[in-house]
Amino acid sequence: DAGITQSPRHKVTETGTPVTLRCHQTENHRYMYWYRQDPGHGLRLIHYSYGVKDTDKGEVSDGYSVSRSKTEDFLLTLESATSSQTSVYFCAISARTGGAAQETQYFGPGTRLLVL
């Protein structure tokens, strides 16, 4: 257990509304990630962060923004939700430390988002 929580765990919203998902970690990991998971697509990286205020885009970043003002919190925002953003969203952290060869990621419990 890497001390990762996500909130909310479930959310139903309407098309066009803004939505913010929160990921919180308790172990001071530098790298944090947001993935979405859809049937037939596996896990796809949306955005990631490599430190406070340091973020970068992943494979499917369109329509999403992120912020990281504190080490422990990584927020994912859908500025104007669309039905195509209905998905399960997972936050993850990298347990890799400088010089370590192995990239191991630990995942939060996920947020199920339904956009009507």
Added chain:
Amino acid sequence: GQSLEQPSEVTAVEGAIVQINCTYQTSGFYGLSWYQQHDGGAPTFLSYNALDGLEETGRFSSFLSRSDSYGYLLLQELQMKDSASYFCAVDDSGAGSYQLTFGKGTKLSVIP
């Protein structure tokens, strides 16, 4: 770009052995990971291979051939609780950027 191929579904009998293959094409490669995910749950780390060969962890083993861009996960003495989806993931971390690219997953069904 990156691409990983793994079978979408596999069915095996309780007590048997099953192998889940993964082939990959990536621009950068540092290692191959495997993750397990039960329905409704989060992915959990199983194994990581950075070098060619077989790594064994209990009933699970993972193999890597870098020259063939190929790996597999071997599950022995299958139990009903092994029914889950299994994802291979390439560690394609660039300089200072730790990232994984995941395959689409293999749904393993263990039957009595």
